[in-house]
Amino acid sequence: MGFYSEDIIKEVQERADIVEIISAYTSLQKRGNNYMGLCPFHTEKTPSFNVDVEKRLFYCFGCGTGGNIFTFIMKKENLSFPEAIRYLADKYHIRLPSTMDKELSQEFRERRKLLQINDLVAKYYNYCLFHTREGRNAISYIKRRGLTQETVEKFFLGYASPSWDGLIKFTRSKGIEPKELEKIGLIVPRKNSKGYYDRFRNRLIFPIKDITKNIIGFGGRALDASMPKYLNSPETPLFSKGDNLYGLSVIKKDSSKDVIVVEGYMDCITLHQHGFNQTVATLGTALTKKQAKLLKKYTDTVILSYDADEAGQAAAMRGMEVLAQEGLRVKILNLPEGKDPDEVIQDKGRKYFQTLINDSIDLITFKLNSIKKTIDIKTSDGKLKFLKQAIKVLAEIDNQPEMDLHVIRLAKELGISAESIKKEIKSKILPNNGYEYKKSQIRDNNKQFNEILQVTGIYKAERKILKLVLENEEAWGIFKEQLEPQYFTNKNTRKIADVLFKMFKKVESIDIPDIYNYLDEEGSKELSTILMETTEIKDEELIDALIKKVKYGYLKDSIT
Structure with missing residues (x-):
């Protein structure tokens, strides 16, 4: 070590x-x-x-x-x-x-340094917001948007001045070279001359944190007519917008709490201020598989609250599929047309927005409603066309009670028996229930377990001896007098035995978590498995038999 x-x-x-x-x-x-x-x-x-x-x-x-x-x-x-x-x-x-x-490693030192620069820059932007003359415009904007001091502090908002080189001058005074700022997208090289200029100018700044609360990038909202209105850090060694979600670092991991996903920074911040503390934003990108995986660590249910315009609804449809594929339950919040979440809650208040959440519809209902908009289900022909497409949607449900609820609702709406709908669904999903499908599912679910070694009699004895020593230090006397690390024929139990011998020479008592500090990945995995096994050995004759088994294994291995 x-x-x-x-x-x-x-x-x-x-x-x-x-x-x-x-x-x-x-x-x-x-x-x-x-x-x-x-x-x-x-x-x-x-x-x-x-x-x-x-x-x-x-x-x-x-x-x-x-x-x-x-x-x-x-x-x-x-x-x-x-x-x-x-x-x-x-x-x-x-x-x-x-x-x-x-x-x-160079890579680790580089990443650590860049994160420290981002942290310093966030503090600089925050200082500019509250302690500069130019920052007053940003403060006025914040007040117009109804944000409180507490909310500003919670998200550590900042301000980038209109200066083309304000950040460059500040960081240079701290010994930071422009090349390092360029690596994390804070400055841009000039096209026709030497030098750089600040990427964010006259913008309200939103620091973006990862799940470990490191600042990995920034977003900026223009306070003048500059375009684009919202600007993000580019792809850098620290930041990839498709891998992160704004606000994720301040929400709680609780599978029983729904997480609201919105499109913009201000949507996210405003909802938090009004008590919807399980809200994140997608950083101006379509939901990705990596973002869905992140959300899965925090909740079982996601409510998509995208803008009510055509682009927002298209994004919601794409996002639903991505989330559903990761096993998340998905619901859609229907906003008034032409409004975003920030506008709705500012105009109508918290209670109204809570009503929209309560009325949010699940993924299947949303899909069925979308199909219904294109077909006249008042005619017999329309009903059959709609039913054909609806069956495809219902066949995606892998929860029987949920499927029954949708079937009953659909049967009542169309005036068709629930049994006939179920029969059509069954014929649709039947191919997925064949022998090859089940075999592949079993194979996929168990692929992680194929790595676990088959435990032989000698291997079992080695593990039991180690378990005994780890849980009862009095057994160490027997262990060191009759065994040595080389007697262990399995490479991983030998690694553990070797560490134990060395540690007991240094100290009288061993703290089990410390053993991992001396083991490689395979040895650590072996030790964890041993610790989780239930083995009770109290009879000295059984202990003696284990020691003999280990020695026998060593001699057998030496001969062969």
Whole structure:
């Protein structure tokens, strides 16, 4: 390990909240003393991911991935061990010796530096909003839009002055080179001469944060006639608008709470101010699969509240499909024609908007209504045409009670028996219920489990011995007197045994989360699996038999 001292590693590990960190990636629900949620490392529908707060460990019973807080960050952010330490230290404001930064990868150091620049720039814009003469125009705009001081602080709004080089001059005074600002899209190179100019000028600034609350980009609303009216950071090493959602960093992860998705910054901010705190915005782009996956970590149900114009409704239709494909329940909020959410809530108030939410329609109803607009269902021919298309929509439902509700409603509306509609639906979905389909579904659902090794008798004995030592340090005496790391024939149990021998030479007592700091990914996964097994060995004769089994395995392996 050898990059940071044991004391530093221990401090970071103890101060970093494992539930808080993991909650940024998946929604966790308290179950007894532990927390459960959907695994962030493989796709699943039933939660099998467990966080043990007391032991400061996580484990997935589905794919077998487990470890401590460093292991988690290393896997999710693709970091080395020292980088994970630095990442968490930055988050919890723990000072680390800068002499060790040379051990961090160039990519990590570069990203860390760019994030620090963004943080400084956001503070600069915020200062310009409240403490400059030009900022008064932005303050007046904010007041006209009805935003409170509390809301401005919550979203850390700022102001970019009309100057072509205000940001360049400020950052230069802080020792930041223009090339670094260019990397994160804050300045633009001049076309016909040397030098740069500020990208955002005379704009209200919206800092964009990722799920870990890092500022990764900015949005700007023009306060004059400049076009475009809204301007985002370009694609940068930190920011890709199709991978993020504005406001995601301030909403709660709660599967029981619906998340409202709007199009614009002001829509999102205004809804938050009026108490709709589970609102995010799409950063001016059509909903992407990555955004849908992000939303799935926060909720089970999404309400799309797009503008009522033709473009907004088209975007809603595309977004619904993307969200539904990720297993989210989707509802559509019908806004008055020509209005956006911000305008509606400003004109009609919170209660009216809550009524619109209550009246929002589900994805299937929205699709059926859209079909109905193009067909006259008052005629027999129209009814048959509509029914043909409606059957395709209803066949997409994989929830029987939900399907029954729609069938009953449709049968009543068309004056056709529910049984005949069900019969048509059944004939439509029958091909998807064949043997090959079921076989493929089973294969896909279990592909994560194919990686788990078949446990042999010797391998079982090695694991049981390790489990005994990890849970009962008194067994260490027997362990060190009769076994050595090389006796373990499985490469992963050998790694764990080797770490235990080295750690027990240094200290009398071992904290299990610390063991992960010395293991690679395979060793960490092995240790997690061992810890989650239920093994009770109290009889000394059984312990002796396990030790003999391990030794036998070693001799057998040596001979062959």
